[in-house]
């Protein structure tokens with residue numbers, strides 16, 4: 094094993110031979126005629142030989158180290174393409190690029206062949222991917238546990254401006270070159286059935302779950318390659334299959350469908366990623382997915398623990414489990430069940446382990462995203478787990494009674510079971526009651542978790558509620574996606590910054606250096622050109638790179654307020670056409686966003702933006718001052734092109750609604766200036782970059798609450814602000830769509846008659862002012878470039894390496910692997 098900081102040993106000749114071997118033997122291609130795609134697959138396979146070897150080696154080192162590991166449980170890992178990023182982590186980018194050139198190809202072309210593994214919806218899943226990268230980079234023993242969805246997040250395209258969705262078969266027919274099946278780790282999982290008593294040889298009574306259905310969990314490992322340290326940790330994804338996939342007797346009787354029924358049913362469990370971001374759907378299949386994920390993962394952890402020679406009682410000493418949101422909460426009663434029923438521990442002993450093993454991250458305050466499951470459904474699918482949940486609740490209620498005697502109001506609030514017509518299990522309450530640490534994901538969000546969501550829990554369990562501000566991996570989100578800026582930074586401050594992002598502060602000294610400013614600005618221009626070329630090639634829209642590139646890329650959601658951005662665009666359109674005194678620097682508004690397929694208003698907003706884009710991009714009266722681009726099928730690999738090209742980053746959620754945001758961090762790191770509300774991590778970005786280098790606007794959290802309490806009336810704003818009125822009226826006069834203007838009037842209706850739940854109208858005037866400041870300040874290019882340099886320099890705090898160290902020091906208590 095080599096020392097940290099050294100790169101993987103590499104022999105070009107044998108690498109090339111391995112690529113050719115895979116091309117022929119794995120993919121059955123002729124070297125002379127194979128397509129780029131097959132070459133990419135073969136390169137991936139040849140590289141995976143290195144990473145799989147290192148994965149097994151790292152597993153041994155973890156076992157020998159006898160230290161605690163973290164198990165990151167998440168229903169989503171939005172990892173993005175692995176090949177390019179893995180080359181950076183292996184430290185082999187240049188060597189492989191040379192080798193591929195000698196084989197007759199451009200590495201960048203081959204990398205474009207990889208389909209994004211879109212195994213997540215948005216921020217939560219991408220955060221999990223950044224965290225895995227940072228755990229590996231710092232060599233903290235870790236396993237990511239997720240699901241091996243057959244179809245990832247749907248592919249989006251636009252048909253006459255409307256979103257349409259297609260299944261995303263991310264693995265393609267040939268399979269994904271980076272994954273390896275670990276059949277020795279496969280698990281069995283029960284479902285349904287009943288619970289019975291039995292008496293053991295010593296006369297002790299026990300509970301036993303007799304599942305009616307059994308599923309098989311197939312383990313697939315993806316390598317998480319530590320940045321230039323040769324450690325590789327697994328992202329373990331479970332695929333669901335039937336233990337007996339095929340009924341030959343039925344087939345022989347001519348019942349061809351019946352013969353495969355169990356396999357079809359099992360396959361459905363991991364068929365598809367639910368496409369909802371920040372929204373709970375309450376479907377049986379989703380609970381089955383959650384349980385399947387948790388049961389396989391808990392079983393795997395216990396197998397590893399016992400295999401490493403430890404007693405079951407010492408589980409929490411060696412294993413921490415982080416629940417990424419409430420989605421894997423059912424792991425809590427599952428571990429209790431295993432300890433009570435399979436290992437026959439007493440309740441107190443089992444609880445002592447469970448409550449020292451689990452920690453929970455809350456990612457949202459939105460009520461529609463706080464998961465609840467019907468008691469009846471849990472009882473049917475997981476009867477033993479429901480009993481255990483009742484017992485946890487019973488004991489919780491006893492603690493509440495002891496603290497607030499006779500206070501039924503608090504009991505009702507904290508109870509894991511919500512009373513009502515149909516009783517519901519509140520997963521967040523179960524998490525807070527059963528874990529030793531609960532964290533929010535940005536300072537403001539964590540304060541609101543304490544103040545608004547769980548104030549009584551905070552009193553009952555002092556110190557349990559904490560904050561860990563989110564972060565992003567600098568490897569993917571600067572070094573890989575912005576190679577020219579990375580090279581410039583390395584030239585000035587050395588090459589250590591990707592592993593120590595706080596070092597970027599040293600480039601602040603060059604913020605006023607004319608030569609540095611020119612080079613920084615030139616790189617931004619080239620990145621804008623790269624994106625403009627992509628847009629020209631793929632969307633047939635010409636963009637002028639002298640324009641301000643103003644970017645809003647994130648899931649489509651009312652609270653994120655893409656419609657506020659749209660109203661501002663309409664206001665510019667109105668002013669350009671009606672106010673001869675008005676002028677502005679040319680601006681390109683760039684959107685990318687997927688809407689959940691069932692979210693009608695979100696889809697209307699996409700449609701409206703597309704229609705406005707059609708009109709303004711082709712209206713000669715606007716003199717090219719205003720362009721709008723809605724990039725279809727937003728995904729990690731597109732973010733990698735858009736983010737380095739951004740001048741302005743739109744982070745405009747209603748205050749109190751965006752838990753953190755991480756796109757805000759990526760854009761600032763790449764030198765975009767934020768226009769944002771005092772929400773989520775914007776607050777901390779402002780603290781870091783300083784008031785002069787960010788455009789803050791809008792109501793604060795307390796203002797929002799006050800305004801709502803006073804009885805917010807959007808009509809007042811509409812009547813009093815003529816620019817707002819003109820912009821909203823543009824939604825209702827067929828200006829952009831003569832055939833189908835329902836989407837426009839739905840948006841207008843939501844904002845006026847619908848009460849404008851996210852206070853778009855209340856923030857409009859201040860938002861327009863902030864944009865006017867941007868326009869004015871962009872004219873002074875020297876000042877502008879200085880601000881962009883300072884953004885890059887001063888956001889080192891938002892490295893996910895720092896987030897992981899916060900988790901390690903304050904929650905997980907891990908030690909890095911020894912060399």
Ligand code: CBF
Pocket residue numbers: 215216217220370371456457534563751752753754755773
């Ligand atoms: O913490 C990561 C991200 O999670 C969300 O995307 C989520 O799904 N709850 C939040 O909406 C983001 O604010 C947050 O950055």
